[in-house]
Amino acid sequence: MFKYVLRNMWRRKARTFLTVFGIVVGIFALTVLGALSARLNQQVNGARTWYSSKISVVPKGSSLFGADNSYLELSKVPEIQAVPGVKNAVAGFGLPLSDQSSGFGTPELIIGADLSKAKDELELIRIKEGRILQDGDQGKVVLGSTLAEKFDAKIGETVELRGEPFEVVGIYETTLSAPDSFAFVSYEDALALFRAANPYFQVKEIAATIDVIPEPGVDMEDLAKRIDESVSGVKVISPAEAEKQISQFSLIFNAILLGIGFIALIVGGLSIINTMIMSVSERTQEIGLKKAVGAETGSILGEYLTEASLIGFFGGIIGMLLGLLAVNILNRVTSSNNVTIFTVTWMVVVGPVIFATILGTAAGVFPALRAAHLKPVDALKED
Amino acid sequence: MIVVSGLKKIYKIGDMEIRAIDNLDLTIEKGEFLSIVGPSGSGKTTLLHLIGCLDLPTYGGISIDGAEISTLSASDLTRIRREKIGFVFQEFNLLPVLNARENVELPLRYQKVPSQERHRRAMEALEMVGLTDRANNRPTQLSGGEQQRVAIARALVTKPVLVLADEPTGELDTYNTCRIIELMRDLNRETQQTFAIVTHDPMVADYTRRVVTLRDGKVSSDEAGLEQELTCE
Numbered sequence: 256m257f258k259y260v261l262r263n264m265w266r267r268k269a270r271t272f273l274t275v276f277g278i279v280v281g282i283f284a285l286t287v288l289g290a291l292s293a294r295l296n297q298q299v300n301g302a303r304t305w306y307s308s309k310i311s312v313v314p315k316g317s318s319l320f321g322a323d324n325s326y327l328e329l330s331k332v333p334e335i336q337a338v339p340g341v342k343n344a345v346a347g348f349g350l351p352l353s354d355q356s357s358g359f360g361t362p363e364l365i366i367g368a369d370l371s372k373a374k375d376e377l378e379l380i381r382i383k384e385g386r387i388l389q390d391g392d393q394g395k396v397v398l399g400s401t402l403a404e405k406f407d408a409k410i411g412e413t414v415e416l417r418g419e420p421f422e423v424v425g426i427y428e429t430t431l432s433a434p435d436s437f438a439f440v441s442y443e444d445a446l447a448l449f450r451a452a453n454p455y456f457q458v459k460e461i462a463a464t465i466d467v468i469p470e471p472g473v474d475m476e477d478l479a480k481r482i483d484e485s486v487s488g489v490k491v492i493s494p495a496e497a498e499k500q501i502s503q504f505s506l507i508f509n510a511i512l513l514g515i516g517f518i519a520l521i522v523g524g525l526s527i528i529n530t531m532i533m534s535v536s537e538r539t540q541e542i543g544l545k546k547a548v549g550a551e552t553g554s555i556l557g558e559y560l561t562e563a564s565l566i567g568f569f570g571g572i573i574g575m576l577l578g579l580l581a582v583n584i585l586n587r588v589t590s591s592n593n594v595t596i597f598t599v600t601w602m603v604v605v606g607p608v609i610f611a612t613i614l615g616t617a618a619g620v621f622p623a624l625r626a627a628h629l630k631p632v633d634a635l636k637e638d
Numbered sequence: 639m640i641v642v643s644g645l646k647k648i649y650k651i652g653d654m655e656i657r658a659i660d661n662l663d664l665t666i667e668k669g670e671f672l673s674i675v676g677p678s679g680s681g682k683t684t685l686l687h688l689i690g691c692l693d694l695p696t697y698g699g700i701s702i703d704g705a706e707i708s709t710l711s712a713s714d715l716t717r718i719r720r721e722k723i724g725f726v727f728q729e730f731n732l733l734p735v736l737n738a739r740e741n742v743e744l745p746l747r748y749q750k751v752p753s754q755e756r757h758r759r760a761m762e763a764l765e766m767v768g769l770t771d772r773a774n775n776r777p778t779q780l781s782g783g784e785q786q787r788v789a790i791a792r793a794l795v796t797k798p799v800l801v802l803a804d805e806p807t808g809e810l811d812t813y814n815t816c817r818i819i820e821l822m823r824d825l826n827r828e829t830q831q832t833f834a835i836v837t838h839d840p841m842v843a844d845y846t847r848r849v850v851t852l853r854d855g856k857v858s859s860d861e862a863g864l865e866q867e868l869t870c871e
Contacts, residue, residue: 262735544731547692548745548792549720551713632693635727 260561267534271566274530278570278615279577281519282607285512286578289606290597292512297598299505301432306501307494308379310467310479312344315490326461327489332369334486335465340473341482343372346462348445350452352402352416352438363402363436365416367445368466375468380434385410385425392441397425401435416440417448465489516610523570523611524618531563531622542626543634552627559623560616567615571608579604640666640689640800640832645698647684647855658684659695660855668799669830671823673843673863676852682836683804685852689834690723690802691715703799720748724793724831728805730785732777732792739764739773742791749796763791767821783814790821794831803835807842816870819845823868 264271312335314327327346335344345368352363368376370390377387377397388397396416398408403426406414413420416438429435440448446461469478479493492500535542542555582597589596647659659681666672674682687693689700691707700707702722707715724745732741742760751759764770767787777785786806793801803822807815819842826833835846843849844864851859 259735266735540729540731541733544727544733545744545748546716547690547719547725549716549748549796551716551748554748630693632687635687635692635731 256558256561260558260565263534263538264562264565267537270530270533274526274566275570275573277526278519278523278567278611279574281523282571282574282611283578283581284515285519285607285610286575286603287581287597288512288515289603290578290582290599292508293600293603294596294598295508296505298432299501301430301434303498303501304430305379305432305434306492306497309376310469310475310482310494311492311497312465312467312482312486312489313463313492315488326463327465329460329462331486331489332462332465335467335482335489338478338482338485340470340478341467342470343375343468345369345373345376345466345468346442347373347464347466348442348449348461349463350417350445350449352436354452364438365445365448366437366439367442368439369442373466376466377439380430381428383426383428385423387425388439388441392424393444394419394421395424395440396421397427397439398423399427399435399437399439400429402438403427417452419444419448419451520614523567524614527563527566527615527618528621530566531559531619532625534562535559535622535626538626539629539634542629543631543636546629546631547635556623556627559626560619563619563623564612564616567611567613567618568608570615571611574611575604575607578607639668639703640664641699641701642685642689643699645685645688645700646696647681647688647693648696657855659688661698662852662856664850664857664860666800666832666834668832669826670848671826671833671846672848672850673835673837673846674850674852675837675840675843676858678838680852681855682838682852684855686802686804686834686836689800690725691719720745721796722799724796724798724801726786726789726793726801726803726806728808730777730782730789730809732785732788734777737774737776738769738780738788738791741777741788742795744792745796759795760791763795764788766794766825767791781814782810783817786810786814786818787821790818790825794825794829797829798831800832800834803833805836805838807837807839812841813870815839815842816868820868820870 312327312331329346332344332346335341347369348367349364352365368388370388370392373388382397383400385397388395396414398406398414408414408423408426410423410426412423414423415421421440421444427434467478467482469475475494479491479496483491545555579599582599586595586597642662642664645659645662646657649656649658662681662685674685676682684693688695695708702718705718707718710718733744736744739757739760742763743756746756746759761770761773764773767790769784769787769791772780772784777788780788801822806822807818810818822833822835823845825831835842837843844866845868846863847865849861849863850857
């Protein structure tokens with residue numbers, strides 16, 4: 256039966272090829288975007304772990320991802336520290352590693368933290384080599400894994416952050432998320448770098464974020480609420496709130512992915528339906544003959560459904576392989592900049608093929624039913 | 639045995655009623671070799687389709703080996719076609735993507751016969767029509783006469799009680815016409831299968847044992863054929 260269906264498809268090589276190609280285009284796009292989405296979801300999940308184990312306090316009006324040139328005064332730190340349940344309120348200061356944008360993916364940031372209190376936070380990521388920053392460290396840096404690779408840094412070596420030399424004292428393990436491209440320094444060092452970059456911006460003692468580590472056993476949501484009530488002029492982002500912001504971000508991207516999938520569905524599906532209707536009407540007499548010699552409705556139905564699903568399957572396989580090839584090449588090209596744009600998960604490989612096969616089968620239902628329910632006598636008369 | 643009684647087939651085209659078969663009675667005994675003749679539009683092919691369970695009558699009954707087909711469901715009719723009837727068509731109707739043997743195997747496939755036995759029986763049927771050496775050829779590589787022989791092998795492979803042929807020689811030259819008729823008559827004599835051949839070729843009718851003539855959907859004459867001996871050259 257399979258052999259027979261394949262031979263039938265081969266009869267109209269050009270048409271079969273074009274229909275398959277239509278699916279290939281859709282599935283190619285789906286695979287590439289799927290790999291992109293997998294990478295983003297990976298980063299988002301990393302960010303989720305990073306952000307949801309603490310409460311972030313940011314200036315009013317800004318969000319987890321975007322600080323719009325507004326800063327917190329350091330006087331907020333003792334205020335927050337005074338809220339019952341707060342173990343440590345850590346002033347933090349982030350600025351871009353370079354003024355040129357690194358393009359796609361998580362930004363490369365210099366993160367300054369108040370080292371006298373930041374131990375709990377800095378221990379959130381496992382250290383691979385060396386040690387985490389300690390109170391009193393100056394001109395020292397702990398690098399996220401991506402940055403370590405980019406600088407080809409070893410413990411004890413010196414790297415330049417915005418033109419200033421820093422000694423590498425530690426390198427974090429890969430988390431596949433935001434902190435991989437962070438360079439952790441002391442709060443004072445970060446502020447100094449900021450001042451050097453913005454000589455006309457009169458800054459005193461400021462912080463971009465204040466991260467709150469709760470006492471053990473304290474409910475983070477309740478604590479966030481208490482901070483919000485007792486400290487004015489700040490926005491408190493609780494783990495739940497962070498989760499919401501992160502989800503929103505990935506939701507938008509997944510919606511785009513779904514949109515592409517939907518377009519592939521309509522375009523590919525219609526072209527399969529079209530091809531199958533043409534095949535059925537071309538072979539009407541053959542269908543009549545088969546019925547005359549005793550074919551059941553079901554076997555005609557099965558034959559045409561198989562043909563349609565094979566179109567989908569071949570289109571899916573080819574589109575997916577081309578997609579993987581493109582993803583591989585793009586990753587190679589960008590790897591020189593230490594940026595990984597795509598991640599290939601098994602879902603990225605298997606998903607589009609299954610999707611295309613189901614799509615093909617579904618698109619075949621209508622033409623196959625039409626073929627199966629032809630009256631033998633009418634079908635035989637057809638020329 | 640096939641008994642047709644009070645058979646009517648009426649087509650409606652717009653407001654017009656066309657009585658393709660109009661109150662027709664006919665009995666065909668087992669093992670007969672008969673031709674059905676008549677002018678175009680006399681209802682020959684329609685009758686063949688009705689007897690072959692490819693179409694349903696408007697009124698009247700057809701019984702095949704005691705089974706009244708008007709009471710049967712579509713899947714029962716499929717089963718009767720599959721088990722009791724073999725068809726031969728004017729245009730051969732071989733599937734172009736299958737070779738001769740695979741075409742002959744097709745009805746057995748629908749009977750779910752295992753592949754080895756299918757193969758064996760198809761080769762047997764091809765031997766009966768003298769085409770074993772063409773078993774692996776596709777229809778496009780065969781002459782018209784050869785294609786019709788393959789079609790006959792396909793009709794016979796299930797050992798049906800009734801073989802219905804609709805203008806089987808319509809596309810063939812005189813020599814091949816003669817060979818096909820000769821083949822069908824020999825098979826009829828050997829196997830005692832019933833053959834009913836629709837034709838408008840007087841030569842074909844002359845070779846059969848019984849000639850039923852239709853006119854306006856009715857039997858206008860039903861007489862013994864000349865049953866001439868064949869000499870194909």
